[in-house]
Amino acid sequence: MIKGRITRVSGPVVVAEGLGGAGLYDVVEVGSAGLSGEIIRIDASGATIQVYEENTGMKPGEPVISLGKPLSVALGPGLLGKIYDGTQRPLEELKAASGSFIKAGVKGEPLSMDKKWPFVPALKAGEAVGPGTLLGTVQETQLTVHRVMAPPFTKSGKATRVAPAGDYTLRDTIVETDAGETLRLAHDWPARLARPARRRLPPTEPLLTGLRVIDILFPMSKGGAAAVPGAFGTGKTMTQHALAKYCDADIIVYVGCGERGNEMTEVLTEFPHLVDPRTGRSIMERTILVANTSNMPVAAREVSIYTGITIAEYYRDMGYDVAVMADSTSRWAEALRELSGRLEEMPAEEGFPAYLPTRLAEFYERGGRVETLGGAPGSVSIIGAVSPPGGDFSEPVTQHTKRFIRCFWGLDKDLAYARHYPAISWIDSYSEYADELAEWWDRKEPAWREVRLKALELLKREQRLEQIVRLIGPDALPDEQRLVLITADLIKNGFLQQSSFDPIDRYCPPEKQVLLIKAIMEFHRRAEAAIKGGAPLPKIVALPIRERLSRLKNEVPNDKLDELRGIEAEIAAVFEELQRQYRAEVSR
């Protein structure tokens, strides 16, 4: 323990002397109130500290105590279903301690030290124990088995004592080894340090989200990195919530970083009542929230992202597929900027520090699909929201983020104005994972690869035609091109637009997604042929099948997909009938 003394206070940045022995990024207790902080710079004149709590009233001369260890995240059973602030203070416990408002200096244990967990050992005395060795399991929630692993820094040795099956608290020793290790159910890990894995694996499995525009057009993979940029009101948070609710990850870590308090409350009130379509259990059981809202201290906002990703890596190491939603990375970048300004660093673009791209890269690279130290595959997928000022995607955070992600879901203001949600633009967005995922889809729904390209191509053509239509109106186009506009409308209304409040359509299973888009593309193929055969366009537009295709998404229940399988035959019949009528008219 090293003791120093404050010499300057400037907002959340505090300078102290006498901390020569403390290391960079060590946790410190600042001031007489013992607020938590972190050393972010050391030089001859003293140590610069960022304080994670509101520090009004702090004076020069007050003490600073270094705990001699970096900022760490407590990892163990009991994380699931919890809500933490940016430095992993449990918010429910803080509420019990200090009421509805967060007061400075209030402390809380991130994990309950007294709660007993039912532990079942997975190894016997005499067996080898090293980094990542499975020690045993704890049923954390009804859904999730918590695999207790030896932490990555464990010295290799042999187990000399293994606790028998029974109930243990986080304080109890579970395994002792001849290398001198005493292992418990939980351990600490430095938040800013990536947890090691054996090797990286290619991202070949899709992260299915139940959102058609993503799964079919711009797919995401387990272990991938995606960005959702959009101006205010375009639905970043709504998209993130929808993904957290319905994507097929085992564990969700939702980081509310510098955003609204009510959004976190919404998750807290809504998620316990929502049922996971795959497991039938409440989705809160697989969710961990890290909430550092916009009005909470800015230094803790900066660290909240690392707290979230460390928890995600911990569950990845158990062999789970974890998805991290970071909402919003721009607010995190602004926290960097604010602290950088207080440190009087030389700014680069728009006042952001020059190390912004490095930090972004470090963050996104902590995602990925890996073979864990224990040997199982596991993944961390990262979906970061970006809030560009004025909705301008050329600003630094969006631009730098684009360098480190491979899946880009750009949100469009005009779509949001027309309340077309999800407002993911089919023009700006892209996914580099599509090729890697095609093989998986070949096994599951072989039509995916082809129908996807066709739909994308059609939407591209529509965009080019729209430019002409804007000048001369749609009536001047030849019928074949007008059909492109009509089918594109059908794709938009009957496929891409998806209401997260519709009891059926809020989650769309992959088979249904493929059936729907196949039906629409089949309509297009038949209609194109009919036009070539001389059928007039107004006749095709008047076909009732067109409105039916638009409504299929929320009229056919997800468990009655057989109704959809007959639709292509139905379309064929409709067009044959049309052809017959038309021929009869012509011959008359």
Place this chain on the structure above:
Amino acid sequence: MRGLEHRGLAHAEGPIIIAQRRETAGFGELVAVYGRDGVRRVGRVVDTSDKAVAIQLFSANTGLSLDDTRMEYLGRPLELRVGPDLLGRVFDGLGQSADGYPEILSSEFRDVNGSPINPAARVYPRDFIQTGVSAIDGLNTLIRGQKLPIFSGNGLPHNRLAAQIVRQAKILSSNSSSGATGAEPFAIVFAGMGIKYDVARFFVDAFEKSGVLSRVVMFLSLADSPTIERLVTPRSALTAAEYLAYERNMHVLVVLTDMTNYCEALREVSAARGEVPSRKGYPGYLYSDLASLYERAGRIEGSTGSITQIPILSMPNDDVTNPIPDLTGYITEGQIVVDREMSQKGLYPPIAVLPSLSRLMKDGIGPGMTRDDHKDVSSQLFAAYARVKSVRNLAAIIGEEELSALDKNYLRFGERFETDFVGQSEDEDRSIAETLDIGWRLLALLPRDELLRVSKAMIEKYLPKGE
């Protein structure tokens, strides 16, 4: 320390003065500063070290000299005296009496900076507030505990709209109104920052006419008050609101106007402190600073009260991408955009429906709250009106005659939508059922197979037949 005065400055420039350190000052501590004229000014410690203390003044700095200035460190942050007697009173931005009456009788003080609400202690807002304005109720619904700003421009009727909302707002379920007959206790907190006397007068008249003046608390820092006082004005107002809502269980409606003046004061101080500017010269922490105001809205566990915020801001040059509306939109739960073009057409209220948004609407409408068709109708009206906009663009190029029959239909719908649905008079108080019925009458102008956002069941139930 209280009662001890320190003399002498090292530096005085703009709102920031720097004093040589004589004793330890705490960060954020309140300081009383006396010039050679003996007038008491109030300031706040913004930087403190072993060698010097930087103080940001909240009042005029004229006449401060290096030798004759005396400072008293008060050992506490800026506080507001609170009590039930706040109601019906007028204060200046710092919370001192401005209506000629003595300070209120209370020994309770609250730090004007407040503390962040624990997200786990919030209650998610769901109660629909009927404002009687169709464009708001039907399409961008206001919810009790929401922060819903009005984005406007100079010369647009945002004040009239805000006054109409305050006058007509009522909760449907409990049937209480903001009028004096209401069953649930309510209050209105008004913060005027850098606004002209006439604007303040307009609101006082409006409150008086609707008979609620005795339930209004006003914090006025008018255009002629020192700029930096505006930095405290909304904080004083929100501290009063928090006291009334969370300790006295009242439903508080807070009107903050004009946030643009607040942000400009912030920029002025930031520039004086020599901070690195970000967009348009505003400090990098503008977002966090605005959030520390806007997030002081909502409902919390253990209290039946609520704070609903209606901040008003005038967009410089009507530009919604200006940092002030931009960052506000990222923090608040939606926005009501007032549009110059609609206003020039003579429409009232000139609400631009498409860029307006209420994020909390989804959970406050529907069966049991408003009506079962509300979600469908609003979604369909948005989709149809968005189409109108693109048809209008096309018509401007190829002429109306060249449009297809369907597009002409949309044009007619667009005209009627603006005059019948959005347009209404300043004292017209429409119920939500009336609003939705108007919506259906307009949707009936369109062919049925265009109504893809409404379910068939709703069409059967509500769409007027035989038109």
